[in-house]
Amino acid sequence: MRRTFRRSHIRREKTEMQEIISKESWIDLIGVDIPSQRPVTEETVWCTLKNASRFRGSVRASTGRIWTDHDYEARRKRVLRMRLP
Amino acid sequence: MKSDKWSKVVQLHQYTKSLILLAEEHELEEWKTFLHPVLEQRDALNHICIAIGGEIDIPPNPKAGYIDDSLDKALAHLYRAFFDTADWIGIILREKIIEVVKPYDNECITAVAPEYYERIRPDLEQLNSNLAKLRNSKDECTDSSVMISQAENYTQKIEKLLKDYKLLIPKVPALEQFKSKQRKKTAKKIFWEIVIGIICAVVGIIGTYLLTRSGKL
Numbered sequence: 001m002r003r004t005f006r007r008s009h010i011r012r013e014k015t016e017m018q019e020i021i022s023k024e025s026w027i028d029l030i031g032v033d034i035p036s037q038r039p040v041t042e043e044t045v046w047c048t049l050k051n052a053s054r055f056r057g058s059v060r061a062s063t064g065r066i067w068t069d070h071d072y073e074a075r076r077k078r079v080l081r082m083r084l085p
Numbered sequence: 086m087k088s089d090k091w092s093k094v095v096q097l098h099q100y101t102k103s104l105i106l107l108a109e110e111h112e113l114e115e116w117k118t119f120l121h122p123v124l125e126q127r128d129a130l131n132h133i134c135i136a137i138g139g140e141i142d143i144p145p146n147p148k149a150g151y152i153d154d155s156l157d158k159a160l161a162h163l164y165r166a167f168f169d170t171a172d173w174i175g176i177i178l179r180e181k182i183i184e185v186v187k188p189y190d191n192e193c194i195t196a197v198a199p200e201y202y203e204r205i206r207p208d209l210e211q212l213n214s215n216l217a218k219l220r221n222s223k224d225e226c227t228d229s230s231v232m233i234s235q236a237e238n239y240t241q242k243i244e245k246l247l248k249d250y251k252l253l254i255p256k257v258p259a260l261e262q263f264k265s266k267q268r269k270k271t272a273k274k275i276f277w278e279i280v281i282g283i284i285c286a287v288v289g290i291i292g293t294y295l296l297t298r299s300g301k302l
Contacts (some may be wrong), residue, residue, distance in 0.1 A: 028143045034131045037124045060109070060118040066121045072173075075114075079176050080213060084206050085186050085194065 012036065039069045090156040093229050094133065097163040100236045104243065108137070108174040114155050119173045125166035132159035145187065157229070164232045169219050171239050175216045178246050179209055185253055189260050193267060197259045205249045211293075212242055 016035055023029050038044075045064045052062040060066070067075075100135035105122060112118075139147040186194055186201060194201050219235070226232055 025285050030135060030144055030227060034128055037121070037128070040120050058118060060116055061120070065115055065117045067117050072119065076172075076176055079180050079183075081216070082179070083208065084179075084183060085189070085191065 041068055086151060093233050094159055097167055098238055099239045101167045104170040104174050108170060109167055112179050113180060122166040122170045125162045129162035141284045160229050167236050172220045174243055175213050175236055179213055182209060182250055189264055193260055193263045194272045197263050198253060198256045208246055
């Protein structure tokens, strides 16, 4: 599952990159969307922690306190399954 | 038309921002943050800059509808950010309210915090199910007026539930007191049931003994 996800993302990124490289000036890039949102995974958290000293931003993010998509959905399901008394 | 869309962009952003701040404050698990709304806001920022660029002629001579289209895209991203955040805080609220009322039974909650069954529980159930539905269909809404009215409505609902949660917290000592009273009452009841049982058994045994002695049995 994870492998397929990665491959499709790499393919999409390559297309986006080719589109960006084909433009000649920054004016041509004004209408181009920012690269699409990738899923937040354990790897994202690990990379954020690893590079925390290199960027300024949210303390929560730089200390790796981020909900990954998988964990968030698991928590969401767990909480919604809990019956209210 | 344009200024109307700008005001909607600002309103949606402010609703989302207020909910992000509340969600981060109330988050139970290790003060974790949820990146999706922020990533949607990043995309919205791109479209807002494109729209502003259209107003100040960057790039020169923009096409007709250039600004409106960009603002529509920005609104769509902000709307997604809003519902991701609303869903997040909805989950946090449910978890927190369950944590408060879970140790107590229906009788205890009804006696001490009647508003829980009257208002809080139905509101919470409705909020969670509606947010789940809206979160799944958030890409379908294209009418910006509907977006704003929904965002306003859900922000109010969430703020009301947060107020109710804050009213529920001071009732925990009373709930505990009621629970211990209930326990004592149950213990007393069990004690008297045992005593009555023993008395009945003793009376039965003595009665049988006396009847056997008098020769009637």
